[in-house]
Every structure is written in C-alpha cells, then in structure tokens.
Amino acid sequence: MSNPTLSDATREKLRKVSTASIASALYKRGLRNQFIQGVVPVAPKEGNMVGPAFTLRYIVAREDRNPMTVFRSPQHPQRVAIETCPPGHVLVMDARKDARAATAGSILITRLALRGAAGVVSDGGFRDAEGIGKLDMPAYYARPSAPTNLTLHEAIDINVPISCGDAPVFPGDVLVGDKDGVMVIPAEIVDEIADECMGMESFEDFVLEQVQAGAGIIGLYPCTKDENQSAYEAWRKANGR
Template sequence: MKKIINSRPEIKESLIEPFRKMEDILSLSCVIGDSMERANIMRHDMKPKAADKKIIGPAVTVKLTAGDIVDCLDVFEIAKPGDVIVIEAFGETETSIWGGLMSGLARNAGVVGAVIDGSCRDTDEAKMLDFPITAKVCGPRAAHTAYSGRKEPLEINVPVTCGGVIVNPGDLVVADEIGVAVVPYNNLEEVYEKAQKQADMEIATREEILKGASVEELLAKFGRI
C-alpha cells in the first residue's frame, strides 16, 4: 500500500483568470483545442454527468490504482478555491469513485468541478448542488472505502493520464458539453492569445453568416470556416 500526497504547485491566477472570462464563448473546448492545433483533447466519451456549466481551472490531480479503486478524500486537504480535481481511474466503469457527498465537500472547498476517467454516481445530488462533473460513465456501485476503511493506494498531485491526455498538476482544464481540453501550464499565455483571437474571429464569422455571406466570401475575409 502507498499514499503519496504532494503539495499544490504555485499557480499564477493572472494566467488562469483570462480563460475564466471566456466562459460565455461558444464551443470553448473546441476553441481551446484548435488553439493547440488539436492536441491535448480528451477522448470523446468524457462528457458532463451533472450540472450544466463549464469547468475552467487548474488541475489538482489524483491517481488511483486499477482494480483497487478507493475514495480520494485526502484531495480536499490540498485543493483550493478555483481548482479542478482530475482523477485517473483507468477508465473503470463498474466502480464509482465520486458521489454526492464528494460533490458537497468539493463545493464547500471552492472546487469548480471534477473530471474523472472512470465512473461517478449521485449525479442528481451533484445537479442539486450545481456542481459540474465530467466523467466517462456513471453507475451506482460505490468504492470499497466506506466498508473497508482503506484510503490507499492513492497519489495526489502527480502526472496522470485522464481521457487519453497527460495532465500535470496546475495544467488548465477546460470542460464543456462537447468535451475536455487541457492546456499545459507553461503554454497558458501563448494558448490564450491564440484562443481569444480565434473566438473573436468566430464571432465575426457567425455574424457574417447570419447576414447571408457565402462560403467564398467567408474564406476571402477570414481564411477559414
């Protein structure tokens, strides 16, 4: 058995806040993914299971062990307001590692969402709490921790693989109804500049389409559709 709990990395909120202000941008995960030339996009089956709201924030990562899924309650000692909890659960579909009480604890801690490469449950409670969860599946079987009392093996704030993407502590997670994109922390400024430029162009293109512009006119003006 092992338990590894690393401290939360230092994160400049000034690098995160501009992305939070993009919350109203349509298809935000697509815009972010395009700005990284289609890299760092999670698998298509990572979809919202609870509250209908975007998830935007730096990752606090959790790595579980295949075949021995435990509750990750220790993460609440690390997470800070604005964080996103990202869990590597090896795509486990029959054991849920996040439930309604976890959603309540996360909301109280100021966590803005959870992204789980595995299963969650109690999604009705999460909706009541207005807490967003993106996961591979949802199902009623709980982890064994409530019965065994065991909370390890568990690793917190280590590199994880979630939805086919490597996520490091502090990387930016952007999840919406379409999917999930992850921006490496060291690339935040570059990606934001590209994403905002693309978002502005898409808004302008959308307006031209509503005015009746043709494909040729759009390509001539914007260079892409």
C-alpha cells in the same frame, strides 16, 4: 514542469472561449491529445469550468487491499484529495476509463464544492449522479455507476502526472470545460492560448453571422479574401470586439 499561477485575467478569458477553439489553438502547436475523451457534463452549466489541475490516480484494486474498512483510515487518498484540493482548482481523477465502479459520490463531491473547488473531472463513473448534477460546481464523468470505487479501483497517488480520458494531465495544467467536454492546457502556455482563443471566438461569431445571412464559407472560413478581412475589421469596430 513549470506551474505558474492562473491569473484572474486569464481565468476570465477562458470562461468565454469554447473547447473547440482551445483544441484548434493547441493543434497549431502540435498538441493533438489534450481533449479528455469520453467524459460529459453530469449536468450542463451556463459558465465554463476553469481551474488548475489537482490530480488523483486510481489503479486496479487488489481485493486484499480494498475492504470497506479502508475508508476508516484518515490517510485514505480519495478522502485526502477531497480535503486538500485547493480552492479554485479542478480535481481530475484517472480511473483508467473504467466506469464500472464509481470514483466518487455526491457526499464527497458536495464537500469538494463547499471547499471552493472549480470543478471535478473523472474518466470513470460517479454514484449519486443526480445529486452531483444539482450542485453549482461543474462536474464531468463517463456515466453513472453505483458500485463503490473499492470494487475496482484503489486510490493510490495524489497530485502526480496522470492520464484522464487519454489526455496527459500534469498538476497545475489548466482545465477548461464547456458543454462539449474538457480540454487540458499546458500551464506554461495558458496565457497565450487564452489570448489567441479570444480572437478566434470573435472571428467565428462574425463568420456565423455571415453564414446565417447567406454567405458561403469559401474565402470566408478560413478568411482568404481581403474583402472578408475588411468586413471583419468593420464588424469588430461596430461590435466593440
């Protein structure tokens, strides 16, 4: 699996597009399951979360392997993931969609934010969610959950392919999160998806203006009439889009 560097130009484009546009662009390429199901922002942020995936996989905890003392180990995968997730990346956690126990809390996520991560996504729970929500760094989870991860989860693998909210996530895939949720873009097509979505956002802004002015959607969305295409081109020139 290729793992190209996410360019600054592509990152900036993805900050301006919606997860809905990304979902449509990926669907055109036959990719149906790239939306991380069941996660929401801990607290809404103004800008999109954008960054390559750095992953942590949890399995079901076996009681004899997960007493509280395991956190004393300097090799504990949860702690190591927090300390090794590269700046600008998104830490993505596979908790098997089980939010009955937390996958992290505010101290660890604060440390992640201060190390320069672009965000964090878990299909499980977070404890101390209020504190996490106050951070500038975007965070997504299933719901608040007070019990420590050790009660149900064992952190087992770092930066391996995972499933998060039923979406496949490979290390280096690009995560984009907005107020609706999080999309996973395969790394090798991220530049073309960003370019296509910028055009989609422009057209949909035009369409929304037309609808707000009373236009009907048939022949406009999708655009199947020449006069609407001409009107869109004129709108682009007038608005510098």
